[in-house]
Amino acid sequence: MDNFYDALAMYYDTMQSDMDPEAWADFISMLIGRHSGIKTESITDLGCGTGSVTVALAEKGFSMTGLDSAEEMLAQATAKDGAEKVLWSAQDITAFDIGGESDCFISTLDTVDHIMDEGALGRLFANVGECLEEGGVFIFDAITMHHLEDTLSDNVFYEDYDDFTLLWLNSFDPETKVNTAELTLFALTEEGLYERFDGELTEKYYPSEFFCGIAGKAGMELLATYGELKDGVPSDDEERIFYVFGKKGK
Secondary structure, three states: OOOHHHHHHHHHHHHOOOOOHHHHHHHHHHHHHHHOOOOOOEEEEEOOOOOHHHHHHHHOOOEEEEEEOOHHHHHHHHOOOOHHHEEEEEOOHHHOOOOOOEEEEEEOOOOHHHOOOHHHHHHHHHHHHHHEEEEEEEEEEEEOHHHHHHHHOOOEEEEEOOOEEEEEEEEEEOOOOEEEEEEEEEEEOOOOOEEEEEEEEEEEOOOHHHHHHHHHHOOEEEEEEEEOOOOOOOOOOOOEEEEEEEEOOO
16 A cells, blocks of 8 residues: 555445445436436446446446546456446546546535535536536535534544544634545554554535536536435435536537
């Protein structure tokens, strides 16, 4: 392991063990069926990480492409059962090139929240708008202010497993709406010792008006919002909101 993020990738799926990829795939499939104006065969997953949701959608018969800039995350993804059904590509999702169009784009598990540069996020949306088939949908989730102000706030969390321990200290700035998490990972080595890795993750809250603005410039319009894995409008205590944008007709 060369750095903190390589180490984090190795243990990411363990830390996400309470996330059911099949449930996420079912939910995304439902949103596509309800809101897409075309038959959806191809899906591009922006920021696919270790590919759990990507593979679950591939198992449903979709032609999946998974993009992520973290090569160690992709290494974990390509080692999964069913990974051979997915086209994987190491790319910056704010400047991706898929060489054509896709029926649907998705971005899940807080991916867009980690993009601090509003211009870069705007370029991501512009690229999606250009590559999305007319009538197709762009589905993504984003954190809420409740998640930052109440759940994370200035709290300290830890996860302790047999082969690693992760500690993270949160610091939320209400003016910038950015949470900075200082993380320390202790990973058990083959020699029975623990190796320490330190890193930092940032998340930013973007209001729906911002998403609608950059989507509109990209030729997309908001079709619906949902609570996290809920067939209904978001409640006040949601940790995440799902957005469904559609590409406008000419």
